[in-house]
Amino acid sequence: MQKAKSGSAEGTGGDSPSQLINARIKELGDWRGETLARVRALIKQADPEVVEEWKWRGIPVWSHAGIICTGETYKNVVKLTFAKGASLEDPSRLFNSSLEGNTRRAIDLHESDEIDEKALMTLIRAAAALNTSSAAKRSAGKR
Template sequence: MTTSGSQDEKSPSELIDARIEELGDWRGAMLSDLRGLVKEADPEVVEEWKWRGVPTWYHDGMLCTGETYKQVVKVTFAKGASLEDPAGIFNSSLDGNTRRAIDFREGEEIDEQAFKDLVRAAVALNASKG
């Protein structure tokens, strides 16, 4: 049996690894850093590969996605409008009733503690709805 390396044969984590490597620039590094912070904040997080190439993290429901665009890496929290954001790091999709996002641009620093706090709050919100 031969393996072609198709997406169907790779785990979501392997597909995310490949996306980070494929980007090969600041976006890959940023996505990798954000992914690491999600995993630090929630060691039980489950990685998925959705919508033809969007890294997505779950714990008792969707937590957030990590989308890469030309100018930004966007982390969208599925229930972000219901999360407290005392550090004010949400800076995108602020008008919606459900989601909130953070756009990271080249050279920007991540407020690691505030980001991990949002991930933990999303986990707690999902657990409370369970």
């Protein structure tokens, strides 16, 4: 069995980012934990090369050649913020928050919301592809 990839734990006493995300899901213990666990599974399914990170004192982050998205939990919403969301096509109109900026876009998931799993996985793959193409352009420019 392949060990899960993980990134910076930011001084958390040795727990891996994946362990910290597991703990957050368990700690929430309600629909928010279930939703975070579900989107996490979809992210990993959509991009098997994704790296889990734990940043900014407790935010789950999924990266592939740069941040794909973060998974913040609030009282009434689980917010998936895509770092370069404004540059992604969103034909299924999943983005419903942070629409005014030039860079980020977010998806606010409420307790009764159904997740369009196929559309979310397409968005994850597009974000990873954008990151890898941006990274390739950066490294090509350094030659």
